[in-house]
Amino acid sequence: MSEKIRVAVIGYGNVGRFAVQAVKNAPDMELAGIVQVPRINKPAELHNIPWVDSISELEGIQVALLCTPTRSVPDAAKEILAQGINTVDCYDMHDTLADLRRELDDVAKAHNAVAVVSAGWDPGTDSVIRCIFEFMAPRGLTYTNFGPGMSMGHSVAVKSIPGVENALSMTIPTGAGVHRRMVYVQLKPGANFEEVEKNIKNDPYFTKDETHVQQVADVDQLIDVGHGVVMERKGVSGQTHNQLLQFSMKINNPALTSQIMTASARASLKQKPGAYTMIQIPIIDFIYGDPDDIIRHFV
Template sequence: MIKIGIVGYGNLGKGIERACEVFEDMEVVGIFTRRNPEDIKAKSAVYSVDELPSFKDQIDVCLLAGGSATDLMEQGPSVLENFNTVDCYDTHAKVPEYFDKMNRIGKENGTLSLISTGWDPGLFSIQRLFSECILPKGDTYTFWGKGVSQGHSDALRRIEGVKNAIQYTIPNQDVIEKIKAGERLELSTRDKHFRECFVVLEEGADEKAITDEIVNMPNYFSDYDTTVHFISEEELSAEHQGMPHGGTVIRIGETSNGCKQNYEFSLSLDSNPEFTASVAVAYARGVHRAFKEGKTGAITVFDLPLSYLSVYTDEELRKNYI
């Protein structure tokens, strides 16, 4: 059994716990939280995050469920000093910076971290690279939604004066149809998606100031046409509790002059956090295997063979999947 620690117990942390019930070779040693452990209702044992170092010899991989906006830049390096880690860091622009930091700490402490898994970054990263390797002449487009972005919703909730919030990413369907029809388009970030935010304010909070902070937030909203709605807690609870998401990677290429090829990979998800969690848990299996073979530092989804994610032997994979 692979011994798992879950660091954080928001939507992603809950999804990881559920995924570990499905993955028969995974066992959750504990959930580690900044909140009062007695306030957490979970099937697994719950501890204060301050107790995590004392579990050093009992956990094979820690899955980090903190948010990318503020948590993981501190949480990741701290946990990696004592444990192998898998995270879903999704601030694309800062991935190189985060990787370098985690790689250094992992090398110094003899631990291994896989960063930025999930479905984007993660599975979509693989599809972008794979399709471009196959079709070197062409254009790649990624679209997300319509759905709830966990990272962007978390970034909203971190704003002072925001009591609760959720954010929907909405793809530009007109642009998608043009691409599928064969048009090669030069698209800005703003051309491809819209962002729609539903925000519950703390009493006395300034709507205009918070709107300005949201629409100008770098790496999250400033590059998009963003609409902000202020609603009640009751309306948020009644109309925005689901967490669907999905998206599409499209590569339009040519294998010879005039011979067009369309490579498309898509996801349609009832629960963004549960699917993201399942990807992270699968990669925890791969990290555990790579670590046992002597790998340390930091890696991404590009660095592990698919066979490392499977419970099957190489012989079984060749027999049943080739």
């Protein structure tokens, strides 16, 4: 077997914890260390894994998994790409990810590195499935219905709002790709609920959806990281109508996200310098093993 890919995990939150497991279970990867800023006490389960403040403290890193809030991804990715290290992120703001890819493409090419942008399940693998549905039935409509489940990106966005101690954002599908956001907030002492509610509804994560905000005493009593999706397309193949396509899954949100990021780390080493979304990368590049063996197994 060839030398293992040296991977660093950036951030040890919901996704970072599962990323550690995914990298350690990948036969072609080696967990080189975890970068955690701001520094917190090292968890006992990581006693034999390097725990540092900066990726520069780790040697021979080939890929960094950015398990950080979406809004910190652009700066973090540019900084790491400038060191010639590949990055994989789970950026989840659909409206701006194409622009981010273009920004990171320039940085990656300038430093002979690769960035895989929005390597989660949506955007990410769901994006791949939407593309497959599109060429199977080129005319028609696709509806993506999320949940019910916890949205990590939306929850993190609420936690960043002044006055919020803790938060949970639940995505509730109402059908035909329309969703309701149920937001539960635990406030800091002295915080004004009406002001917090207004700021949440004005945040870009929430402006396009019906959003309801409720104050609760303890958010931790409500959290369940399960999620899911049902994707449906009704379209036309050639001149044949009523082609009905469906994909669905029920998942642990951070576990699946981190597994997809880990597979994307593998794929990043097979691309030319630049920045890519998952729909731009051959599916076979994400899978461990000899390409001919993979073809024999799956085709």
